[in-house]
Amino acid sequence: MRAAPFPSPRPSPASGRGRILALLCLILALLPLPALAVLPSERLADPALEARARALSRELRCLVCRNESIDDSSADLAHDLRVLVRERLKAGDSDAQVLAYLTSRYGDFVLLRPPVQPDTWLLWFGPPALLCLGGVGLAFALRRRRGAAAEPAPLSAEERQRLERLMREEEA
């Protein structure tokens, strides 16, 4: 009898498990990975300072790519801004000072989260206000409908006479 050169295919229950494993691997492979744009050479030695720099970078817009933070972007300007943020933190700037410097250069557009101020009130409070307005409208409409269902209009004199006539005819 000849020995099989390769292990024969496994019986079905095990191959089912293998398929699940393969599927899991596939899902894992398809998971979006964070784009590690921050180069090792940019990182600060002090972990606390580096953590602040990362948090700040996530708040700042890359002006070249527009909808990415400078923490995610591999654009040249994003790199320069990341280095600048770290230099300022190292020099003792507070987070607010770093953001103030960059908004003084690039405007509020550089902030991914727009500040709450009169010209952004519509942006911040518009959607909740619309929701409230819709809720109030809905409440009114529901109340009216329920009121209408609970209290049918009283019969008019004419209707009452007609009803009585019908009842009498039934009895007769």
Added chain:
Amino acid sequence: MRRLLFLLPVALFAVIAGYFTLGLRGDPSLLPSALIDKPAPDFALPGLGGKPGLARADLAGRVALVNFFASWCAPCRTEHPLLMRLAEEGKVALYGIDYKDKPEDAARLLAQLGDPYRRIGVDREGRTAIDFGVYGVPETYVVDAAGRIRYRQVGPISAADWERKLLPLLQKLGAS
């Protein structure tokens, strides 16, 4: 009265549609400068190949155009002939800042195409550019005699940009 209430969503739609129509007009790639009417940032940059550099003090006293350029920047070449023409006319002081570039490359570019600038500062690290709020080259800033930034041109200056925006502004500021 209740009929009018049914028109409310239509009216609301019209308002929102109008708002979006206005919002979608214009070029979204153009960002307003945060430094309009503010003093130009302070800087002092070395020159190109031993020539004198450029500092903020050099701009003082007259209306100046500060043009950020680079040898690796293709759109810069499209505005270059216009810059050369301005230099020939000599009515406005044109200064260059070489952005994140190798000085030898910049020197080669200017040797090939001509050098329209009165002075050039070399900004290898791009820090002066960040101070100005530059987010791409070319960008051109109009700095008035008091040293304030009055206008920012994003991208190459086309003939139309020059006629419609820059020239009227420069005339208003008394440059030409």
